[in-house]
Amino acid sequence: MLEIVALGGLGEFGMNMLALTWSDTTVVVDAGVMFPDPELLGVDRIIPDLSYLQKRRAAALVLTHGHEDHIGAVPHVLSLVDGPVYGTPLTLAMVEPKLEEHGIDGRELIAVKPRDRVTVGPFEIEFIRVTHSVPDCVALAIHTPAGIVVHTGDFKIDQTPLDGEHFDVHRFAQLGSEGVLALFADSTNIDRRGVTGSEREVIDAFEEVFTSAPGKLIVAAFASRGNSTARSRSSDAAWCAIPRLPSASGTSASRQGCRFAIRRSATIRRRTFCACRPAHKANRCPRCRASRLTITVT
Numbered sequence: 290m291l292e293i294v295a296l297g298g299l300g301e302f303g304m305n306m307l308a309l310t311w312s313d314t315t316v317v318v319d320a321g322v323m324f325p326d327p328e329l330l331g332v333d334r335i336i337p338d339l340s341y342l343q344k345r346r347a348a349a350l351v352l353t354h355g356h357e358d359h360i361g362a363v364p365h366v367l368s369l370v371d372g373p374v375y376g377t378p379l380t381l382a383m384v385e386p387k388l389e390e391h392g393i394d395g396r397e398l399i400a401v402k403p404r405d406r407v408t409v410g411p412f413e414i415e416f417i418r419v420t421h422s423v424p425d426c427v428a429l430a431i432h433t434p435a436g437i438v439v440h441t442g443d444f445k446i447d448q449t450p451l452d453g454e455h456f457d458v459h460r461f462a463q464l465g466s467e468g469v470l471a472l473f474a475d476s477t478n479i480d481r482r483g484v485t486g487s488e489r490e491v492i493d494a495f496e497e498v499f500t501s502a503p504g505k506l507i508v509a510a511f512a513s514r515g516n517s518t519a520r521s522r523s524s525d526a527a528w529c530a531i532p533r534l535p536s537a538s539g540t541s542a543s544r545q546g547c548r549f550a551i552r553r554s555a556t557i558r559r560r561t562f563c564a565c566r567p568a569h570k571a572n573r574c575p576r577c578r579a580s581r582l583t584i585t586v587t
C-alpha cells in the first residue's frame with residue numbers, strides 16, 4: 290500500500306515536507322522551515338513534527354528547490370534519513386552551508402538534473418524542470434508500484450526564464466497521457482486566476498532605478514528571490530553604487546573587476562550574463578570602468 294503523509298506545508302505557509310512510504314521504504318520530499326510570527330519571541334525557525342520519521346526513518350531526502358520553506362529544516366531532518374540527499378546543483382549548494390553551520394559532514398549529496406531518474410527501493414524518482422522565483426527548480430514524477438505520483442514543488446510558469454531553462458510542459462503532458470495516480474500541486478497564489486509576470490520583467494525597473502539614483506543605493510530583498518537578486522547584482526549601475534552586497538544565500542560580491550563569485554564547492558555553470566546593454570558586454574562598464582561583468586558560479 291502506498292502511504293503519503295504531509296508532515297508540513299498543508300494549509301500553512303512553510304514547513305513543506307511530504308513522506309511517501311511503500312512497504313518498509315520511506316522517501317521524504319523537501320524539509321522546510323516556517324518563519325515565526327512576531328509574537329513567538331525568541332523562536333528563530335519552526336520545523337515540521339518529525340515523529341512520523343522517528344518511527345520509520347527515511348531512505349532518501351529529495352529536494353525540489355532551494356527556498357527556505359523547502360530546505361531550511363534539512364539539518365534537523367538528516368539524522369532521520371539513512372540514505373542520500375538528491376537535489377539540483379544550486380539547491381545542494383544552498384544546503385551545504387547549512388550542514389557546515391550544524392557541523393554535519395560526510396552526508397551523500399547527489400546532484401541531479403532534469404530528466405534524470407534515481408531509484409530508491411520501490412520508487413523511481415524522475416526530475417522535471419520547472420520555473421520559479423529561484424533558479425534550478427524541479428518537479429518530481431515518483432513512479433511507485435501503485436502508479437505515478439507527480440509533485441510539482443513550487444512553480445511559476447515563466448515563459449521567458451532568465452536562465453533559459455524552460456518549464457518542461459512536454460514531460461508533464463506525457464505524464465498526463467500515461468496516467469497519473471495523484472497530483473500534488475501547490476504554489477503561492479495558485480488559487481488565484483491570472484498569470485504572474487516573468488522574472489525578466491523586473492530588469493527595466495532595476496535599470497531605471499539604478500541609473501537614475503543620485504547617490505548610494507541600498508537594496509533590500511527577500512533573500513530567496515534568487516533570480517531578482519542575481520539580476521540586481523548584475524546591473525552595472527548597481528555595482529557602481531553598491532561595492533559589497535552580502536546575501537543570505539551565501540554569495541559574496543566584490544566590485545573589483547565588476548566580478549563576483551558564488552563560493553561553492555560544486556561547479557554549477559559559468560556564464561557571463563549582465564543587464565547591461567550589448568555595448569557593455571564584452572569590454573568595460575562605462576560607469577565604473579571595470580572590465581567585464583561576469584558571474585561565476587564555482
Ligand SMILES: [Zn+2]
Pocket residue numbers: 354356421443
Ligand atoms: Zn519556493
